[in-house]
Amino acid sequence: MKYLMTAMICLCMLLCIPNAAAENRKKWSDGDIIQVGVLCKDEDTILEIVNADIKSEKDALLQMNESLMKGVCIGFPMPAMFLVIKALVHYKDHRGRASVVLGIGNADRAFVGWALGHGEYVKSKKGNSI
Numbered sequence: 001m002k003y004l005m006t007a008m009i010c011l012c013m014l015l016c017i018p019n020a021a022a023e024n025r026k027k028w029s030d031g032d033i034i035q036v037g038v039l040c041k042d043e044d045t046i047l048e049i050v051n052a053d054i055k056s057e058k059d060a061l062l063q064m065n066e067s068l069m070k071g072v073c074i075g076f077p078m079p080a081m082f083l084v085i086k087a088l089v090h091y092k093d094h095r096g097r098a099s100v101v102l103g104i105g106n107a108d109r110a111f112v113g114w115a116l117g118h119g120e121y122v123k124s125k126k127g128n129s130i
Helices: 002-016 043-055 057-070
Strands: 033-040 073-092 098-105 111-118
Touching: 033 043, 033 057, 033 098, 043 057, 043 073, 043 098, 043 111, 057 073, 073 111
Parallel strands: none
Antiparallel strands: 033 073, 033 111, 073 098, 098 111
């Protein structure tokens, strides 16, 4: 069963992590739509995954799997769409890519959890106005 869960997480990661070259320069801001494969409910959990992601992909997948098994994160069979509403921390992943922990919300902009994204978070993008 745990091998099946690990395989499902790996598949989800492949579907959810876009092309690194294209996303490395991604600038996230409030209201952007992000596809999420794994959603964590608290800061401590997502920061444990970040620490693992800094070390290696294997460590990150193992930490995600452990968090899913504990029930502090949820995984979606297909990436789900959410709105970016804030950021927690910027970091460089195990491949040296700029990454960020994003606070995500539903259509009403109510916070639902934390997710990882490649790129950086900016308050607002130049030239965009609502």
